Amino acid sequence: MDLSIPLSILCAIAWGIQAVFLKIAMRDIPLDGAILITLMINWLIVIALIALASEKGFSEFNDLPRSAYLFFMIAGFLNYFLGRRFYYGSFRFIGVARATAISATYPILSVVFAIFFLAEKLALRQYFGVVLTLAGVYLLILKGKQ
Numbered sequence: 001m002d003l004s005i006p007l008s009i010l011c012a013i014a015w016g017i018q019a020v021f022l023k024i025a026m027r028d029i030p031l032d033g034a035i036l037i038t039l040m041i042n043w044l045i046v047i048a049l050i051a052l053a054s055e056k057g058f059s060e061f062n063d064l065p066r067s068a069y070l071f072f073m074i075a076g077f078l079n080y081f082l083g084r085r086f087y088y089g090s091f092r093f094i095g096v097a098r099a100t101a102i103s104a105t106y107p108i109l110s111v112v113f114a115i116f117f118l119a120e121k122l123a124l125r126q127y128f129g130v131v132l133t134l135a136g137v138y139l140l141i142l143k144g145k146q
Contacts, residue, residue, distance in 0.1 A: 016100070019091075019096045019099075019100050020096060022034070022038075022088060022091065022096075023091050023096045025037075026088060026091065026092075031085065031088055031089050031092075034088055035081075035084050035085060035088060038084065039080060039084075042080075087099065087103050090102070097140070098140070098141050101137050101141050102137065102141055105133070105134065107133070108133055108134060111126075111130060
């Protein structure tokens with residue numbers, strides 16, 4: 001049985017719920033404190049997972065080409081430092097619902113960057129999906145009568 005769809009749905013549920021908890025948790029602490037706390041908790045979980053995996057012969061970390069480390073460092077900086085800072089900071093200005101809707105456009109930006117930097121090709125229906133996604137986000141972030 002292919003678990004990709006159920007796992008993706010569970011991922012979306014987890015990320016959706018975490019944004020609400022973050023907004024509540026960040027009521028009384030500064031933005032940098034919220035980022036530091038989430039990074040430290042993530043770091044502790046990762047260290048525990050590495051310790052468990054190393055008992056089973058976790059060699060992926062040691063077998064990476066040196067150039068991969070640079071790309072992982074850049075990705076980590078963009079995700080964990082800049083991405084979280086902008087995402088968490090936007091909660092205070094536009095709220096969780098609108099901030100999450102806007103940040104949900106990152107797959108579209110990934111597609112654009114993949115086309116330009118990796119020369120990936122899309123089918124016509126995929127371009128149509130991009131347009132529909134952008135239209136949906138636009139409708140979600142509109143202000144007006146409810």
